[in-house]
Amino acid sequence: MKRKRSIGLSVGICLLLLGLFSNISVFAAVTEGKAGETLTGEYAVIVNTDPEVAHNTGTLVFDDGADGTAPYTAGSVGASNSLGSVNVAGGSTNSAIALQSATTYTIGQEKYMGTTYSQKTYVCIGIGEHCYIWMEKNMKSDYDSAGKTAVIAADMASVYDGQPYRILNQLAGGEIPCLDGSGKLSILLETLSSASGMYMYETDVTAIHINIPAASSYVTGEMSRRNGLLVHEGQHAVLALKTNFSSSGKYMWLNEGLAVTVMDYLWGGIDSSGWLNGIAENAAIRRGSSLIYQSYRDDTARDYGLPYLFVRYVIDRMARGYDPMSVLPRFYQINASDLNCEEYLEKVTGVAFKTLLTDFYTAIAAGETDMPLVK
Numbered sequence: 001m002k003r004k005r006s007i008g009l010s011v012g013i014c015l016l017l018l019g020l021f022s023n024i025s026v027f028a029a030v031t032e033g034k035a036g037e038t039l040t041g042e043y044a045v046i047v048n049t050d051p052e053v054a055h056n057t058g059t060l061v062f063d064d065g066a067d068g069t070a071p072y073t074a075g076s077v078g079a080s081n082s083l084g085s086v087n088v089a090g091g092s093t094n095s096a097i098a099l100q101s102a103t104t105y106t107i108g109q110e111k112y113m114g115t116t117y118s119q120k121t122y123v124c125i126g127i128g129e130h131c132y133i134w135m136e137k138n139m140k141s142d143y144d145s146a147g148k149t150a151v152i153a154a155d156m157a158s159v160y161d162g163q164p165y166r167i168l169n170q171l172a173g174g175e176i177p178c179l180d181g182s183g184k185l186s187i188l189l190e191t192l193s194s195a196s197g198m199y200m201y202e203t204d205v206t207a208i209h210i211n212i213p214a215a216s217s218y219v220t221g222e223m224s225r226r227n228g229l230l231v232h233e234g235q236h237a238v239l240a241l242k243t244n245f246s247s248s249g250k251y252m253w254l255n256e257g258l259a260v261t262v263m264d265y266l267w268g269g270i271d272s273s274g275w276l277n278g279i280a281e282n283a284a285i286r287r288g289s290s291l292i293y294q295s296y297r298d299d300t301a302r303d304y305g306l307p308y309l310f311v312r313y314v315i316d317r318m319a320r321g322y323d324p325m326s327v328l329p330r331f332y333q334i335n336a337s338d339l340n341c342e343e344y345l346e347k348v349t350g351v352a353f354k355t356l357l358t359d360f361y362t363a364i365a366a367g368e369t370d371m372p373l374v375k
Contacts, residue, residue, distance in 0.1 A: 047358045103182040105132050113188065113207060115200045122188055126153025130165045132182065133157050134207075136190035142215040152212065155223040156187055164230040167266060168238055170325060171332050176234075177241040180205040185234065197229040199236035201247050208233035228263040228273065235259045243344075244337035249294035251341050257307025258331060261315070264308070265324045279305045291357070292341075313360050314349060 105111070109124045111134065123140050126133035133153040135143065143149040165185075169176055178184060179202070186207035192198060198209040210226055210233070212218065235258055239245050245255070260275050267273060279285060282301040289302050291310055296303050315327045336344045342353040349356060 047361050103180045105182065110137065111205075113186070113202060113205055115202060118200065120190065122190075125149050125189075126157050128157030128184070129161045130169075131157055131160045131185045131187050134186055134188045136188070139190060139212075139215070143218075146215040146218075148215055148218055151220055152189065152218055152223065155221060156189065156210075156226070159223045159227050160185070160187060160230050162227075163266060164227055164234065167231050167262060168234040171235065171262070171329055172238045172242055173329060173332065176206070176238060178206045179203065179241070185237070187230070197226075197233045199233045199240070201240060206237055206241065208237060228266055231262045231266050232259045235262045238332055242332040243334055245344070246336070252294065252296075253292050253303075253307045254311075254341055254345070256304055257311040258328070260304050260308040261311045261324065262328070265328075269322055269324070275300070275305045275308050277301075277305075279309065291360075310360055313363065314356070317351075317359075318349060 105124045105127070107124050107127065110121055111124070112119055112121050113134070114120055121137040122134035123137050124132055125135045125140070125143075133156050135149070135153075140149060143152065168185075176185060180186070186205050188207050188209045189212045190209060192209060192211040196211050200207070200209060208230070210229060213222070236255060239255060239258065240247060245251060263273065264271055264275065271277075278301045282289075282299070282305075284297075284299060284302055285306060289297075289306075291306050293303070312322075315324050316322060318327045330348050334344060334347050339347065345351075345353050345356065
C-alpha cells in the first residue's frame, strides 16, 4: 500500500465536506477484505463495526517508494465502543410519558424544577405563544432592580416562538411532548457553571436550561444569540420524549450529532459556527479516535464535529443531497425503547449499521468527489 504523505485523512475529510456542502453525487469502487487476507491498493479503511468488542486493527505496511516497506500499527479510525442495549420504559412514539391534564402558569408563579441532583426554585417571568419563560429565583431580584426582567422574558419568548419552535415542532411531527400538560416548552433562564445550555431529563416538565448573563451585562436583543442553543437543547428533549431514546452515554454521540445538525440547519447549513473546523487536523481523530463515545472527551472536534459530519453524511446519502427535513423527522418516529443505537440507526436509515459506518469512513479515506453517498 502506498503512503501518500501529502494526501491523507485531512484531505479526505475536506473533500467529503466539499461534496456534502456542494451537493456533489459520488462513486468509487471498494473491495472489502476478510480476516487474515492481505490487500494492496491506494488506501485502506479499517473499521471495527462489532457492537460488543473493540478490536485493534492489526499491522499496516506502507510502501514508501524508497526504503522498501515500513510497518505501521495504528488504532482503527472507526474503532467502536460497545453499543450494548439499554432498556427504558416503553410507550408510544408520540408520547413517551403520559401527559398530565392541562396546566397553565401565571407570571410571578414559583415552581421547583430540575433533576434530583440539581433542583432550584424558578419564577415565571413571561409567557410566549409556545413557551413559558422562567428565571432562577436568586437571579430575579437583580433583574428586577435593573428593570430588565420583563425585557429578557419578551426577548427570549420572541426568539423561541420564531424559527426554533418551527424546527422543533417539525422534528416532533407537529406535537412537542410537554410533560406538565401545558402544551408549551419551559425555558429556564439561570446561571450554569459548566454549559451554555442543558436538557436535564426532568420527568414532570419539558424544560431546557439556558445560561444567561448577570443583569448588569444583559443587553436588549441578546437572546437572539441563543437561537441555536434553543434548537440544540430542544432537540435533546424531543429525541428523548418522542422515541424513549436512552439518556445513557452509549447513545450520546448520535444525540449530539443530531443536535449540532439541527443547529446548523437553523443557520443555513453552511457550518457558519465552525463545528467542522479542525476535524481534519485533529491529532486524536487522525490517530483513530472513535466516532462513537460514551462520555465526553472535552474535545469539540471529536464530541460534536465528527458526529455532526456523520449525520450530514447520512442526510446526503438518504436525501441524495442536502435536504435535512426530508430525513431528520424520521429519527423521531421510531420507538427506541428496546433498541440499541446500532438497531435504531438501521430502522431509521434502512441500511445496516456496519455498512453505514464503513461507507462513511471509506468516503473520508477516498477523498474523492466521485465517492458514492448512495449505493
